[in-house]
Amino acid sequence: GAGVSQTPSNKVTEKGKYVELRCDPISGHTALYWYRQSLGQGPEFLIYFQGTGAADDSGLPNDRFFAVRPEGSVSTLKIQRTERGDSAVYLCASSLAPSSSTDTQYFGPGTRLTVL
Amino acid sequence: DQQVKQNSPSLSVQEGRISILNCDYTNSMFDYFLWYKKYPAEGPTFLISISSIKDKNEDGRFTVFLNKSAKHLSLHIVPSQPGDSAVYFCAASSDRGSTLGRLYFGRGTQLTVWP
Numbered sequence: 001g002a003g004v005s006q007t008p009s010n011k012v013t014e015k016g017k018y019v020e021l022r023c024d025p026i027s028g029h030t031a032l033y034w035y036r037q038s039l040g041q042g043p044e045f046l047i048y049f050q051g052t053g054a055a056d057d058s059g060l061p062n063d064r065f066f067a068v069r070p071e072g073s074v075s076t077l078k079i080q081r082t083e084r085g086d087s088a089v090y091l092c093a094s095s096l097a098p099s100s101s102t103d104t105q106y107f108g109p110g111t112r113l114t115v116l
Numbered sequence: 117d118q119q120v121k122q123n124s125p126s127l128s129v130q131e132g133r134i135s136i137l138n139c140d141y142t143n144s145m146f147d148y149f150l151w152y153k154k155y156p157a158e159g160p161t162f163l164i165s166i167s168s169i170k171d172k173n174e175d176g177r178f179t180v181f182l183n184k185s186a187k188h189l190s191l192h193i194v195p196s197q198p199g200d201s202a203v204y205f206c207a208a209s210s211d212r213g214s215t216l217g218r219l220y221f222g223r224g225t226q227l228t229v230w231p
Contacts, residue, residue, distance in 0.1 A: 004159070031217060042120070042205050042221030043160065056218065091159055095217075102148055102167070102211075105219060107159030 002026070004108035006092050012114045013082055021077040021111045025094030032075050033105060034067055035091040043091055049075060082115045089113070119143045120208050122222035129229050135193040137225050139206030142187065146208040150219070151180060151191045154203045163204075164191070196229045203227070 005024045013019050025032050030051050035043035045059040049069045057067070069075040079086055089110040095103040121140045129135045147168040152160035166173040166180045166189070173180050179192045193200055206222040
């Protein structure tokens with residue numbers, strides 16, 4: 001079946017602009033995660049959804065970052081007033097859930113965000 | 117602070133030989149450990165995992181060893197193949213507390229298998 005998909009694959013924007021990144025999880029997966037991978041680093045947790053609600057958003061770096069999952073499937077990560085330091089690959093993952101540490105997370109290909 | 121550490125950024129191994137990738141962690145609450153493999157322009161792909169109640173898990177050419185007292189795990193690939201060339205990420209998670217579901221990743225090790 002289809003894996004996790006993310007759009008766009010690449011996004012170039014100017015400092016101060018607003019961007020939206022989309023994630024389509026594997027069908028039937030109720031847990032959805034966002035991670036950010038900066039150059040030379042491993043993926044870093046941002047937020048975790050169980051169904052429609054954010055079960056853990058403690059990884060969001062500041063209030064410019066926000067994510068939604070209104071119908072419990074597709075999720076959108078929103079970044080306001082982008083800064084050059086936001087440049088990274090944003091990864092989305094989903095798992096079958098209810099989440100436990102043994103649920104395998106399946107990752108999408110990521111969106112490469114570049115803020116000029 | 118980096119709770120999962122991969123201190124070798126790169127490893128080069130000849131085809132047919134064993135590749136050993138190492139990972140250390142600092143948080144004693146971690147009870148599940150995973151290895152992901154990543155090719156360029158793709159997302160990480162799950163490779164193998166191990167629960168903290170075990171010290172070894174094997175899947176074909178891949179074996180993960182866990183030493184809880186040393187807070188150390190390793191991934192053995194034998195025999196190594198050129199198609200194994202990728203970045204390998206070590207990750208850890210905990211079923212306890214508020215961080216349920218969150219994976220903590222190391223910085224990755226670039227494995228190159230040459231013919």
